[in-house]
Amino acid sequence: IELACESSGIPTPKIKWKFNGVDIINQFAVEPNGELVIENSTKNDTGVYRCEAENEAGSDFKNVHSNFIVESPRISTQTNLEPEVLNGHTTILLCQVEGHPPPKVQWLKNGYPVDVKNENYIFQDRNQHFEILQTTVEDSGDYSCIAKNEAGIDDLHFILNVLDPPKFKIPPTSITADQSATVTFDCVAEGEPEPEVHWLSEDLMKFGDRFSILSNNSLRIVAVQVEDEDVYECRIANKLGTNVAYAVLTVQVHGQFSQWTDWSDCSASCGDGLQTRSRTCTNPAPRNGGRACAGSTAEERTCMPRPCPVDGMWSDWSAWTECSQSCGDGLKTRVRDCSNPHPKYEGRHCNGEGMERVLCNAKPCPVHGGWGQWTEWDKCSEPCGEGQQQRHRECDSPVPKYSGDYCSGMIHDKRACKIADCEVNGNWGSWTEWSSCTLSCGGGMRKRERRCDNPPPSNDGKFCPGSDQQIDYCNKEECPVHGKWAEWSAWGDCTLTCGGGQRRRFRTCTNPVPKHNGRACIGVAQETDVCNHQRCAVDGEWSTWSMWTACSRTCDGGTQERRRVCRQPEYGGLACVGDPNQLKKCNTHPCEAKSLQSARASVRGMLNSQAIDAKLVAEVDREPTHGVVTVGKITDLPTTLVQNFKPLLSILAPIYWSTALQVGKVANGFSLTRGEFQQISNVEFMNGELTIEQIAHGIDNEGMLTYDVTLTGSMLNMSEADGNISFVPFTEDYVQTGRNTLYAQSYRSYQLGDSRMPYKWNHTITYNLTLNKMPFLVQQLTIESAEVTYDPANNTLQFIVVSHVSKGEPSNQCPRGFILDPEEAFCADDNECTTLQMCSHFCTNTIGSYVCTCPSGFKLDIDGRNCNDIDECEAGDDVCDGATDSECINTVGSFKCLPKCLEGHRRSLASFECQDINECLEIPNLCSQLCTNLPGSFVCSCKTGYKLSSKSKCEDIDECTENLDNCVPGQVCRNRPGGFTCVNTCPTGFNLHANGSCIDVDECMSATGFCTPPQKCLNTIGSYVCICPKGFKKSNNKLTCIDLNECSIPNICQHDCQNVPGSYRCLCPPGYRLTPDERNCSDINECKEHSMACDPDKQCFNKLGGHECIELSCPPKYFFDPSSKFCMLNCDECSSPHTLQFHLISLPLNFANGSGIIRLTVNNQDGLRLGLTSFNITSKDTASRHFNIRVENGVGVVYSKQTLMEPREYKLKVESKSIDPMFPDVKFQTRFTLFIHVSKYTFS
Known part of the structure; x- marks a missing residue:
């Protein structure tokens, strides 16, 4: 890697490099131009490089971040x-x-x-x-x-x-098979590794030529025999464990008959006989549910060794000949033949005579009867009075016979006798006819009488018991009240004031109102008249009325006034008509000083046809919080009517209504009428009706109300009734039915002894038209309590009543039976008869209600609306004049008398004809099964399989007990309702189910399945077997269990097997341990687990079954790299390999040919794998003959050239040469030393 650092300055600056803040001295080269050169860079060279330029004038620097070092x-x-x-x-x-x-x-x-x-x-x-x-x-x-x-x-x-541990995908299932059939027990296992499958039976490896294991591990048995019955065990196992399933083979044998026996001797020594032969279902017998033999177990045939002798037999006797004499003793004969049959084959002749004679009396000669002697006279039949005696004789001298004549004359003789005279008790004669009813309607009385003259009492006899008179109530229906017109009203205003107008007046049919089917008023209810014929002019015209002045009084009736002015008439017109002033009453309610304090009244009239003229006085006691108390006393009553007057509480109604405590803004009777009114009360009892008219005349200055009471009508005669009367509190609704009329009604009851007696009251009240109406349309009068007592000494009947009045509920709505008059604001009667059509036949309107009535032949239903036909036929046998051959037929409103229908017939209500009764349709469950109707009767019958046990009941025929079935041998007859079923009999080990099938008996669940411990019971089809627990098998006597040597099963253990009672134990050689499945062995890595100590220049090499310390020191010029554990060459220019690698490999015996042993890779000093690599085995010993190497994607794969079949150790050397693609001229060499150990065991 080259890092540039350009600088300028005078003099030329000196360049100095730092790495992560530390001066770089010798490890990297700095070129003259200041460039830093890093050779053989690694990831450790990643960091911050600083280039510093300095001269005498100053210094400068530049930081370079290096992050470009990579490793593959x-x-x-x-x-x-x-x-x-x-x-x-x-x-x-x-x-x-x-x-x-x-x-x-x-x-x-x-x-x-x-x-x-x-x-x-x-x-x-x-x-x-x-x-x-x-x-x-x-x-x-x-x-x-x-x-x-x-x-x-x-x-x-x-x-x-x-x-995956072994488990059953398809476990074997028990099989029941016919003898000689082929069966297959499936046993499909799953698991990883794939389980091995082994079949065993109680006799270990009993399988013979008929047994085979199929490719899918199923067990097939060809032509199964009884001796093949056994419990078969499918055992599946892999390195994770073992699983076992059992299946039972049951061989089902169908029964076959043995050979027929020889025919038996003939059952008769002569004539027709029978021979029989038999066979049994034992060749073989049915077994394990096999079918029974089909066919009969016995046969018979007729046989006859020789004809048998036939003895002669008599034919039937001939008829007797006629008697030889017409009467008296005679003879008759009859004959027979020895021909039924004739004797043959040396048979005997008939025993006895061929003719028979007997005496005969075809017509005995007549013997006429004669009387014997009379007996003595019997005792007199009566102990007193006239009696009788008799004697008799017999026609026995001689007795008549053979059609002889009977004795002539009487067999009995009678005569009168008398010992003494008897007393005679009187007996009633017949009742007289009922007298005429005292009233034609409204409830009258009638009576009838009888005499004690049938016979009259004599000789100290008793008089007739009971009364000689009967009284009955009659004509209870209410009397018709014909309507009458009330007075015409005043003429109404004329429709015109001049030039001719019309006016009208009206009247109502209310004096009285028609009721109880009374006639309505005849005539018209209104009249029209012509008025104001004069010609019209301009009359004077009133101005509008002024406002009413203040009332002149605050109570007891004052007046108010208003005024108007008449504008003068013109052109001959009339002056204003009317008064210029108008007065009206106001504050009409009574002043407290003139309240009603007492009352007196006369009580007159007729009650139960008895005249009344009594007096009533009453006092009023006001209690503002508890109502007003009225105490009234009636004197001078007929004593026979006192008990009848006790329920008539409303005789005091004018008083307790007038004085009732006013609750709220209501008006009692006195506030409303000033004590001047007419009250008509009607009271309806269960057996009578009473009308009470009461006319109040006002009160005097002392606050006393005077009124008259008039009673007419009848009620139940209570003169003989015992006990006091008590009242039940009640309420009455008073309804404003007109400007000056009220109507009230109530349903009450009183207690008489133990009986509660209901009755109904209604009141009609009329008062001064000029007075006000009630404050509410409906007010309710409440009688909080009421008492009645009688003082017999003074013949005084006393009532005590507590009352108050309040607004009705509802108060400003008309109650049922009334409709609101929108103009006058009162409740007018609703004529339900015309609006609601409530009655089925006749309707009579009443105030607030209506009454339904019925025509002849009907009576009113309890609902009060519908008329029901009266069944006159229920009145008794006399309806049809007592004719026994007639019957009464009720019709709507009447009845008929018709001849009776025959039994089994009834009369049609439509045609009145006698028609057959179909009893089968009309009478439920008349017959238990089938019913056939017949004219006037019926007959019961039964379905197939049933028979009549009585006239109507069917019972099942038991075809099985009566031998009516058709079941064949091998079947059992089972009776069922209406038939039978033939059911196959079940073999041993099966029970018959209700549906006729045979079901297996689980002997293991019952006491029949016994196994000698430790054997366990396993149910099979038709039987059961005893099996031993896992790890045991049956002994030779099949009664006990002995240990099963599982070690005899091939491959049950990977190495060695040790049998133990009921199980087994797998063993491993030294250096191995059992895997979790306890069947396979796995190597123990002593180098890791036991921390085996080797010399410093040696390395622990774990072998299959052991370990070894092998010297793996690096040769000269090489150093040990702890990260890769390789020997690395410490010389760049040497020709020796750059890397020495050591690999320790242990293989199991029988390691497969061609299988890869190890994959060798080559990396450069930066860890980058070199894919352009060739590999070569340099060993010249036997190792090179057993192993080879192939290149796969730059990786050398060492493999075996042949199966490694013997335990030994090999040392294999391999060299590789690689070209680095980044520097094609640079080659890398690696030497591999492989220590290969082949175990003497096939497992690892």
């Missing part, structure tokens, strides 16, 4: 070039590279770059460290480490072998 890549070979790793483990390939600048390292696999994105590849230390995680067999291959920089390239090759 050089890869250290101190590593295992053929690593092995277990499958799933991690391996590391090291490629330690030197060079300058630092070389780039690339890895190849099988000539292709490795996938650097593989998650299992880790590269470190500039790719010099290549780590493969979780190796697989696919990771095996030839890996190359390529190191490259601008000075050159070097490479290193690895052969990675990923080892």
Whole structure:
């Protein structure tokens, strides 16, 4: 390398060089022009060079940075070039590279770059460290480490072998085969190295000519025999271990018949007989699920040694002849022949007579009967009164027979008798007809009577028990109320003030409203009249009204006034019509000083047809926080009606409504009406209806309200009812139904003893038209509590009621049954009969509701809307006048009486004809299987395979027990519903499944599979076998296990095998140890592991199986380079080789011919590999005959010329000559000395 340094100056400057701040004295040459020359540069010469120029005038300098020294890549070979790793483990390939600048390292696999994105590849230390995680067999291959920089390239090759323990890819499976068949047990193994496969059985190597191992390691057995049954073991092994799988061979033998036996003797000595012969299914017998013999095990044939004697037999008797006498004793005869059959073949003649005679009475002579003597008279039949006695006689002197006449006359004789007179108890006669009902409608009463005269009591007899009178309620339906017109309203204003106009007036059908099917009013509801006929003029015209003045009073009714002015009429017009002033009431609410304090009323009318004339007085007690208390007392009531009056709480309604505590901005009855109103109340009980009319006349200065009460109607007679009455609190909604009308209703109940009695109230209230309406459309009156007591001493009935009034919920909406009048702002009744059509038949509108009614033959449903037909036929047998051959047929609204239908028929509701009943369709589960309808009846039948067990039930026919099956020998009949199944019988070792198939019995899971320990049970098809644990085999008696000598298996150990009980142990020679698979041996590197000490001039040489200290000293003129461990020549001009290299190599026995032993490379002093190199073996001894060298890409590869078949040591010398391409005239020489050791073992 030449570094220039040009300078100028006077005098000429002197040049001086420094390296990294240190003066350069002798190691480099400086030319006269100041140029620095560096020969044989190395990377150590890299640094800062400083050129300094100096003369007397001064000095200057220049720095030069040197970074151009390069070294070609050089890869250290101190590593295992053929690593092995277990499958799933991690391996590391090291490629330690030197060079300058630092070389780039690339890895190849099988000539292709490795996938650097593989998650299992880790590269470190500039790719010099290549780590493969979780190796697989696919990771095996030839890996190359390529190191490259601008000075050159070097490479290193690895052969990675990923080892995998042996495992079964296709394990052998147990086989059940027919005798004489060919079977093949598969056994496919995988692993690395490829496992060896060996087959064994319990009899080690029992295989004969019929056994063969196929190329794919499968075991084939030709023409299997019973004696071939065994447990076969497939053993696979490689250097990492051994694996074993078992398969059982079961030979299935199909049964065959033996020869037929000779025919047996004939079963009869004469006549027709039978001969039989048999055979057995034993040639051979079925085994291991083999088929049973097909065919019968017995045969029979007819035989007849000679005809048998035939004894004669009588024919049937002939008919008897007629009797010889017409009556009395006679004779008749009959005959037979010995012809059924005739005697033959020396058979016996018939035994007995051929004719028979007997006495006969074809017509016995008649014997007429005669009476015997009368018996004594019996006792009188009655102990008192008129009785009877009788006696009798028998027609037995003689008894009539043979059609003789019976005795004439009576067999019994009777006469009257009397011991004493009897007492007679009275008995009721028939009831009289019911009397006419007291009322034609609305609930009346009727009665009927009876007399105790059937018979009347006599002789101290008892009178008839019970009452002689019955009372019944009748005509309960409500009476029709025919509508009547109310008064005409005043005429309305005329449509015109002059020139002729019209006016109208109206009336309503509300006096009363028609109900209970009553007639509507007849006539028109409005009238029109002509008015104001005069001619029109210009009349006077009022001005607008002034504002109302202030009210003259703050309570109890004041007045307000407003005024207007009449503008004068013109042209003869009229003066203004009307008052110039107007007054109106205001502040009409009562002043506190005139509140209602008490009340009195007269109570009159008819209740249950009984007149009433009673008095009522009441006191009012106000409690602002708890409502208003009303205490009312009724006196002078008929005592028989006291109990009926107890539920009539609303007799006090005018008082407790008028005085109710006002909650909020509401008005009670007194605030609204000033105590002047008419209240009509209707109360409906379950068996009666009552109308109460109450007219209030206002209050006096003392605060007393006076009113009249009128009652009409009926209710359940409670005069005999026991117990007090208690009320349940209730509410009533008061609805504004007109300018001056209210309507209220409530559903209440009272407790009478243990019974709760419901009833319904409604009120209609009318008051002064000039008064105000309620503040709300709906107000709610609440009866918080109510009590009733009776003082019999004073005949006084007392009520105590607590009440308050509040706004309704809702308060400004009309309740159901009403609609809002938009002009007058009150709730008018909604006529549901015309708007909703709620009834199925007839509808009658009522205030706030409606009532549905029904025509004859119908009754109202519980829903109150629909009419249901009345089934008159349920009334009893008398509907059809008691005719037993007729039946009542209900029709809609009526009924019919028709002749009864025959059994099995019924009447059509459409045509009323009798039609057959199809019982099969209409009666579920009438027959258990098949049903056939017949006219008026039915019949049950069964499907095939069933029979009737009763009239309707079918039961299964068991064809198997009744011998109705067609199963052949070798089959068993199994009954099933409606049929049977023939099931093959199962051989030993099999059980019959429900589906008819034979399934194997796992004897090992049951007590039948017993093996003598330590043998273990292994189930087979149709049987089981006992196998010994791994490492053992069966003894000759097959009952115990003896040790298996695994060492007799070829190649089970790489070197030597030692058998132990149940297993084996592999041994290695000295200098070796067992690999992890415990089968193979690997060399122990004593030089590394044992730190073997050699003399300073010797080096430890590890051999396969040992080591040796070899002298490797450098000759004169050479020095030892510790980095390369080579001997380097210290003389540039000498002709000797520049480098001496020593290599120690140990090879296994039988090292293959042509295999490479070592790769030799040559580098110059800068570490650059020289590719233009030739190699030559210089040894002249036997080593040269066994080895040779070839050049591959500038690398010398030493290889064996023949297989190394004997253990020995060789010393091989190789020389190389190289040309440096940068200096073609320069040659480099290297001498290689190879110490080659061949082991006496084939493993390394």
